[in-house]
Amino acid sequence: MGVTGERLPEGRYGRAAEARTDRGLKIVGSVLGAGLLALIGWFGYDYIAGQKVSAELIKFDVVAADRVDAHLEVRKADGANGYCTVRALAESGAEVGRKEVRFDQAAARVDEVVTIRTTELATAAQLLGCSAD
Helix, strand or coil, rough: CCCCCCCCCHHHHHHHHHHHHHHCCCCCCHHHHHHHHHHHHHHHHHHHHCCCCCEEEEEEEEECEEEEEEEECCCEECCCCEEEEEEEEEECCCCEEEEEEEECCCCEEEEEEEECCCCCCCCCEEEEEEECC
16 A cells, blocks of 8 residues: 655654754854864964074085084074074985084074084984074
């Protein structure tokens, strides 16, 4: 005794309630997602803005078996003093030289070539980081 082609009445069996619930969940999810993105952006900005001294290793040259020249570009806040640590690495990845360089200049941007003495032939230089005093 089956009936074909008959449709069930609209709104029966909770379809409208499910649609309202789905829409509400989508709105809540969107608001929470936007809030999370804003929070991550704020933390990122605070981290970058909070650094008074930062640097970038522009290039390095292996000058001799016991020496590497590293070109640093340092950016710092007005009146900030600090230092950056650079190291030289052998082909095996072992550290063969390290140097801390102070930056007390009044300029906000400083380009400097730093010479790192090494205990053996280095194949790379790496900027470990910078800190303000």
